[in-house]
Amino acid sequence: MSDQKIMALFKNGQRDKAFRQLYSLFPRIEKLILSKGGSKNDAQDVFQEALIILSKNLEKSDFKLTSSFYTYIYAVSRFIWKDTQKQYSKQELHNLKEEEVSIFHNVLEEKKYQYAEKAFLELGERCQQLLQLFYHKAMSFKVIAEMMQFASEKVAKNQKYKCLQKAKDIFKTKYKTVQS
Incomplete structure (x- = not known):
């Protein structure tokens, strides 16, 4: 099936x-x-991650696929594998084409989201609930304080700050190890 038909789907x-058509790749x-020393399981994981990145990018209004699906998935998979192996040196980055740099940045951005999600999931249940009420449901501190039985709005606000700091610390610790 041609790339145009897949894009139409x-x-x-x-x-x-x-996606069934893309699995032929x-x-x-x-x-x-x-060929890069990975296993069949590694290949499955990398391919799945590449498809997730492709899917998220296709949802963006400003994303334009400037190559074939194969070329895009191949490049993303290559970057994911290199990132996984932490073998990407600064010298190799300078030799990349503009499109490859863009793909590499998309992979890194996806990794950041994954680590942010992991950081959130490592928070306690109460912190998760508080942050979801504030950010997802856009509730006021007054309502949150009542729902979660905090003494006041100020206590709810301080607790949100502490939870957010804890999430940021977890994220920084995890993400820092990925970058180095």
Whole structure:
């Protein structure tokens, strides 16, 4: 199936059919990962992550696929694998084409979101609830204080700050180890 037909499937909301077509690319990505010292499981993980990144980018209004699906998934998979292996030196980054740099930044951005989510999940249940009420449901501190039985709005606000700081600390610790 051509790239145009796959793109049409995405645009028409037939994501499952589109992804089934993209899975035909897996053997080539598997060959790439195996040639770089990875296992079949590594190849599956990398391919899945590449599809997630592609999917999230296709949802962005300003994203334009300037290459074939294969080229894009191959490049993303290569960057994911290199990032996983932490073998990406600064010298290699300077030799990349503009499109490859963009793809690399998309991979890093996705990693950041994954680590932010992990940091959130490492918070206690009460912190998770507080942050969800404030950020997701846009509730006032007055309502949050009543719901969560805090003594006052100020206590709720201070607790939100502490929870957010804890999440940021977890994120920085996890993300710092990924970058180095």
